[in-house]
Amino acid sequence: MVTGYVPLRCHSNFSFLYGPLSLDRLLEGVRGFGYKTIGLTDIDGLYGAVEFHDKALEKGLKPIVGCEIETQVGRCIFLAKDLTGYSSLCRLSTVKMLYKRKPSLDDIAYHSCGLVLLYLDTGYLQHLREMFGDDLYMGIESFDDIATRRLNRYKLCLSNRLSVKTISADPVYFLQHEDIIIHRALSAIKNLTTIADIDNFQHERPEAFLHPPNEIIKLYGEHPEILNATLEVAEKCNLNLPVGRLNFPEYRNGGGISNYRFLRGKAETGLKKHYSKLSGEVYSRFESELAIINQTGYIDYFLIVSEIVDFCRKNGIPVVGRGSVASSIISYALGITEVDPIACNLYFARFLNEARSDPPDIDLDLCWRRRDEVLDFVYEKYGRNRVAMICTLNTFAARGAIRELGKIFGLSGDEISDFTKRLPWGRIGDLQETLRKYPECRNLPLHEEPYRTIIDLAYKIEGYPRHLSIHCGGIVISPVELLDLVPLQMSAKGIAITQYDMHSVARLGLIKIDLLGQRGLSTITDGEKLAREKSGLPVKYRYNDKKTFELLRKGRTIGVFQIESPGLRSLLIELKPKSINDITLALALIRPGASESGMKRLFLERLARVKPVEYTHPLLEPVLSETLGNIIYQEQVLKTAEALAGFSPAQADFLPAAPLHRSTQRVPHGTAQQRTREF
Template identity: 40%
Template sequence: LTDTDALYGAVAFSRAAAAASLRPIFGSEITDPKTGRRAVLLAKDLSGFGELCRVISERRLDPDFSLADRLSHLSRRVLLLCPDAALLTRVVAVRGRGDVYAELTRFPGSETPLRRLLETARHLRVPVAATNRVFFRDAKDWSVHRLLAAIRTNTTVHTLPQGAVEPPSAWLKPPRQMARLFEDIPGAVSNTRAIAEQCDVRLPLGEVRLPRFPGPPGETQDALLTRRAWAGLRRLYRRVPPEAAERLREELRIIETLAFAPYFLVVWDIVREAKARGIPTVGRGSAANSLVCRALGITEVDPLRHRLYFERFLNPERTDYPDIDLDFPWNRRDEMLDYVFERYGREHVALISSHIHFRGRSVLREVGKALGLPLPEIDAFVKRLPSHAEVARLDELRTTIPECRPLPLEDEPYRSMAALGRRIDGFP
């Protein structure tokens, strides 16, 4: 799977491959923002996957990113498939021929550049590999690909800019058809198997890797958390009640059993720094059920007084992990993010990526715009639907919701709008 300048589908792809007992090959098609040239990078192992992530970050963040310069300094943990003769020549001159392939693709109008690339590869003694550049699964899915391109470029399917949509041949062809397509170029197809055999990346999904809090030398994370929690509890009470002491011991025991002490220490450190800077903050959610969180100053709610159960926050009988939400003022949030990056290192900190998916009315609205329907017509159609409407159940809605009965689902263009909407419902 090679997303363009991204790895958005890597996790879902990994899980799907595991469910089908297949070995996934992770990669990305990296583009040059200035020249439009592209190259496919494939990770050979987990270290290569990490390097691939770094290349993508550079591509996204560096306004002066040069594809040719970056490819010339790739490690041997990454395989390179290069479809451009000039780019291939430059990369080989600097990096050498190792782990480099000339990427051959065939579609209408590609024969001249393909022959030029083939001649360059033979001159440089670089192996060739036949690829398919898949953008949709079946040939019949081209209409959906074209629709998504129109949505992405904020145009219609009739006014797509040049280069925004791939040819109808960009579907997942079976092995026999690929073999026939490249039967005049020996090794082009068989080399793809050699490439696949070199790629073995197993993403450690589900493995929790908690950060280690940088505490005093010689003191364990559990000991440090225990010391901080008891110190905080004594600040809360002149004389610690027996029930509070017992509750704290039990919570600390569970935290130690689950090896979550580093997590609590990191959150405590962030809260402590915010308070030192005069930045208002408070922990919310089920963390308020924890006396340890209150003793550390993460939350302000007394779980004993309000009879809150710690097990609703952290339970050794469940596989849930602690989740402490911290709120900061919008105008000082970035200041705290900078602190976390500096304190723990940018290589150890990441922001959560939220993916929005097409759902219900939003699907039909976007499809209608891509088909070129006037906005008043789209609004009149969509507003009859309930907010929870499912595109796959439009016919059913007409029989159960009076407002939906006048929907002209049998008439064009609404029939096509509904049919295409069903095809992309749930897409990111």
């Protein structure tokens, strides 16, 4: 008698250029049929495992993390029972994707702990039985063709003879018939062929649908034990990934004191170098930040980054911290950043606060010529088995998707270029608005074939993961062997990278540091050297040099990092900067948020006194006076929430994340009602 069924062999679009289903669609489909558990077994890699784990739990489903790998003994589906099994899974995937070989029988034996194996071939069943014992199952597929039926009879006979249980291993790739078309298109792109010739290459059988429970029971009516085995496996698999908590390596200070006291002493020493007199404001800011850093568990993070900076300084490698870490007086005291956050009125809560759950980013700009020296230091210091470069997940953008689909539908390069160059940048979903807004698009043959099908498919695969590449500077450092938590693979440039992007790495609580090669720092260093050689004097900087600002006001900044683009040169001419803060303001105004919302134009009109400076509420004047009543900086979002709604810095920090990341977290209730009555 059938007691239930669990789809254990589902695939998403993290089976790159093969799977047509996004994780959201797959999970909704599984839940829609009433299933409570789902196994994800994407091909060869674990790229979507962390996201799948989180999303499945959010939707009330039990996730089973697995991987389908073509090994030297045949096709195997490995499922993790626990964290030990997950670590084994990471290693087997790494064998395939980093070392570029099929796992051997010895590899499988060495990394079999904590795994359930669904074996789809027959040749090594006895050997695998000795390795896995009761965690080995013979996989059966329900395809109704002569070859599959004959193979299933043989599998049933063999498994009975060797006392191995059989289990349903039906692949799930499709929810609807249109998914087959998407799959074939992705496969054609992968194999560099046309959609007409895809049948000559590997692609999935059209029967690979997710079946509702009543249908799957009919398919295995004579062998209910095959379906019941899926429930047995689901009960064995109880993996809880260590997400949402910190997983940092412990810094060893060598002084016999706690890392808190070590950080405090080091920062106090640096603080005295920057401030001749420690005012109450400086000391209060120092104590407040140190308490939050300790409370949130980032003491080791700061010490590790500080150690990297110290290595750079000791070896004459130009280095400077960038981004929101400049808001920290601790980072200023440690020499990570060069900006006085008090003098520049920078807001620490923008970088870190007690309610923040994801690790803050500390990015370091390095001389690009000597970046490899710094990377080698990190690898040697923390162990090459605990450090790796982070990947970037490359996805299909609108134009790129249309271009690749055009090729598989037989369009020439000229036809594709002529079509795509008339499309503005943007999402395909906004196509109707695009046609209305841009006259040059109105005569495009969007309703003719194959363009209509190309646009339809491009809309569906836009945003789908395509392949991995190397992050521009991100490295991950693990407190344990990295393969315990993260699978690796070889990048196109021959460098080992994580299979997880920075978001999944952060969810696992691992320390991520961006070590970015910066040509501008190298140019400055070369300039300083030439100046010293020519003058025989040390180089001193004047941040209010009149001649320099005259050049800035004329927009003569070609070759100057960050302010050399045509848009910024034009903005500098309008803005007429007189201080460093004005340059910072220009960099903020040119970003898409301020530019596209109209804030940039409104600011310039108020600066030129074409329009009056106005504040929505008197409470906002001290917050927005610097930007003439406009919200330009992210810090101003936080301070606005504090001023108008009475939010704490921690509560206000939810606001920038909500619109930027479409966070599902609710903004905590504060004293907003008190402020509302004032309007």
